[in-house]
Amino acid sequence: xxxxxxxxxxxxxxxxxxxxxxxxxxxxxxxxxxxxxxxxxxxxxxxxxxxxxxxxxxxxxxxxxxxxxxxxxxxxxxxxxxxxxxxxxxxxxxxxxxxxxxxxxxxxxxxxxxxxxxxxxxxxxxxxxxxxxxxxxxxxxxxxxxxxxxxxxxxxxxxxxxxxxxxxxxxxxxxxxxxxxxxxxxxxxxxxxxxxxxxxxxxxxxxxxxxxxxxxxxxxxxxxxxxxxxxxxxxxxxxxxxxxxxxxxxxxxxxxxxxxxxxxxxxxxxxxxxxxxxxxxxxxxxxxxxxxxxxxxxxxxxxxxxxxxxxxxxxxxxxx
Amino acid sequence: xxxxxxxxxxxxxxxxxxxxxxxxxxxxxxxxxxxxxxxxxxxxxxxxxxxxxxxxxxxxxxxxxxxxxxxxxxxxxxxxxxxxxxxxxxxxxxxxxxxxxxxxxxxxxxxxxxxxxxxxxxxxxxxxxxxxxxxxxxxxxxxxxxxxxxxxxxxxxxxxxxxxxxxxxxxxxxxxxxxxxxxxxxxxxxxxxxxxxxxxxxxxxxxxxxxxxxxxxxxxxxxxxxxxxxxxxxxxxxxxxxxxxxxxxxxxxxxxxxxxxxxxxxx
Numbered sequence: 001x002x003x004x005x006x007x008x009x010x011x012x013x014x015x016x017x018x019x020x021x022x023x024x025x026x027x028x029x030x031x032x033x034x035x036x037x038x039x040x041x042x043x044x045x046x047x048x049x050x051x052x053x054x055x056x057x058x059x060x061x062x063x064x065x066x067x068x069x070x071x072x073x074x075x076x077x078x079x080x081x082x083x084x085x086x087x088x089x090x091x092x093x094x095x096x097x098x099x100x101x102x103x104x105x106x107x108x109x110x111x112x113x114x115x116x117x118x119x120x121x122x123x124x125x126x127x128x129x130x131x132x133x134x135x136x137x138x139x140x141x142x143x144x145x146x147x148x149x150x151x152x153x154x155x156x157x158x159x160x161x162x163x164x165x166x167x168x169x170x171x172x173x174x175x176x177x178x179x180x181x182x183x184x185x186x187x188x189x190x191x192x193x194x195x196x197x198x199x200x201x202x203x204x205x206x207x208x209x210x211x212x213x214x215x216x217x218x219x220x221x222x223x224x225x226x227x228x229x230x231x232x233x234x235x236x237x238x239x240x241x242x243x244x245x246x247x248x249x250x251x252x253x254x255x256x257x258x259x260x261x262x263x264x265x266x267x268x269x270x271x272x273x274x275x276x277x278x279x280x281x282x283x284x285x286x287x288x289x290x291x292x293x294x295x296x297x298x299x300x301x302x303x304x305x306x307x308x309x310x311x312x313x314x315x316x317x318x319x320x
Numbered sequence: 321x322x323x324x325x326x327x328x329x330x331x332x333x334x335x336x337x338x339x340x341x342x343x344x345x346x347x348x349x350x351x352x353x354x355x356x357x358x359x360x361x362x363x364x365x366x367x368x369x370x371x372x373x374x375x376x377x378x379x380x381x382x383x384x385x386x387x388x389x390x391x392x393x394x395x396x397x398x399x400x401x402x403x404x405x406x407x408x409x410x411x412x413x414x415x416x417x418x419x420x421x422x423x424x425x426x427x428x429x430x431x432x433x434x435x436x437x438x439x440x441x442x443x444x445x446x447x448x449x450x451x452x453x454x455x456x457x458x459x460x461x462x463x464x465x466x467x468x469x470x471x472x473x474x475x476x477x478x479x480x481x482x483x484x485x486x487x488x489x490x491x492x493x494x495x496x497x498x499x500x501x502x503x504x505x506x507x508x509x510x511x512x513x514x515x516x517x518x519x520x521x522x523x524x525x526x527x528x529x530x531x532x533x534x535x536x537x538x539x540x541x542x543x544x545x546x547x548x549x550x551x552x553x554x555x556x557x558x559x560x561x562x563x564x565x566x567x568x569x570x571x572x573x574x575x576x577x578x579x580x581x582x583x584x585x586x587x
Contacts, residue, residue: 094459094491101461101466138555141552186502189499263582305567318573
């Protein structure tokens with residue numbers, strides 16, 4: 001069996017979902033082929049060589065990752081070009097969720113989401129371990145043999161570089177050309193988001209987040225400024241977003257962004273389950289809260305029992 | 321004309337651009353307790369309280385801004401009717417409840433097939449849904465529906481508008497936003513705050529609780545069940561073990577040490 005890994009982030013800055021897809025694929029011990037929707041850059045081949053893929057496929061002409069019809073056509077082209085693909089893996093980006101959804105229908109495959117581990121048994125069935133219920137549970141899934149499986153991985157902390165076979169040879173790059181499709185979707189323009197200067201949450205190594213316990217919009221603003229100046233990503237729990245103290249883009253949790261940093265610092269966040277499901281993948285959680293019995297205390301590595309704003313002020317004094 | 325009370329203060333004379341729209345809503349377990357699974361490893365959907373999945377309210381709001389004829393559809397056992405009542409109170413005009421014992425534990429593909437059939441039968445021009453449900457968090461239904469219906473798709477959209485022949489919407493990625501335009505009919509998955517839900521008045525609530533909910537079975541949508549090729553074989557509770565050190569003094573120093581440590585290890 002061959003595993004096809006589809007990447008849809010920039011080769012120079014792979015998303016945590018793409019990196020996880022590569023490492024989950026490498027751990028299958030099957031032969032790998034990588035399709036990079038946004039092409040490749042100088043060192044890209046060498047970097048993905050550590051995952052042991054002998055072939056790198058790139059689109060023959062630029063493709064927009066949000067155009068699920070064209071992306072689906074390109075993945076289909078890979079399936080007809082590469083022999084014996086039994087598993088297609090990708091990160092849970094908007095574009096790949098759409099394309100994998102389409103392809104599951106189109107090629108009569110099975111879709112598995114939240115994949116943390118996947119392998120083929122001797123009898124040909126595919127067994128996957130998947131994250132469930134905000135990562136509080138794991139479900140083991142079995143898919144019948146002879147079925148093409150599309151797997152969306154569960155994004156993980158970036159400090160989990162599970163590089164599979166560790167092959168030294170850079171993969172051979174092959175350009176794929178698909179027939180022109182008259183797509184009913186047009187990408188009109190791309191505009192940078194207003195807070196482009198702020199570090200993106202999803203791939204951040206250090207995330208600083210504020211909650212109701214910060215008290216006021218002004219103190220959250222100070223926390224955000226400190227985070228931006230220090231190069232940390234700033235996030236928020238639901239309460240400040242609902243009070244319009246913080247932009248929606250910054251919401252972390254079940255309906256917002258899921259983060260997986262090396263360090264997550266929660267300033268005055270009580271830790272409602274909806275929030276915790278978005279941070280549980282953090283390598284280390286430090287919470288600052290006046291209430292030692294708040295739910296976040298249960299799931300922290302370090303709980304600082306103090307007023308979050310006072311700690312921020314002290315921090316700013318000490319750093320000066 | 322019921323729309324006068326349906327969309328108060330929203331320009332009652334103005335005709336909305338899309339003739340008829342369906343909005344798909346999902347009933348999910350409410351509250352924060354870990355989900356419970358039955359012996360057959362399906363989620364206990366009747367256990368405890370349930371509520372409409374969070375982002376669905378933005379999909380309902382977007383649907384009501386786009387069309388004067390909005391049908392809310394849900395699939396699931398009887399508590400799912402609660403999600404339809406919520407959709408009605410937010411402005412949906414009709415509600416369809418698809419309930420069939422044979423659909424218990426249905427996977428995303430079966431769900432998509434049933435809902436695509438329902439949308440076809442209702443002859444809608446647009447299908448709207450939430451970006452993902454707050455319980456399953458799959459976010460793959462949109463792609464499946466678009467493929468089954470043969471329609472274009474815009475996912476996780478906000479800033480939605482339509483001129484009656486296409487839908488224009490913005491999709492926010494990590495550092496940039498793309499503006500997409502899709503010819504109608506289309507599938508549109510809506511992101512949080514993609515449209516602002518209007519306030520719910522007493523009249524809306526009265527209407528929502530009086531409105532009849534149409535009950536459909538698998539036969540009504542003329543959908544056969546596929547062979548099952550994917551099974552859940554086990555569900556395990558995970559306990560994340562964290563050391564939980566409690567610090568009551570020198571909080572700032574502790575924090576600085578943590579930051580230094582993380583910076584050292586950062587790539």
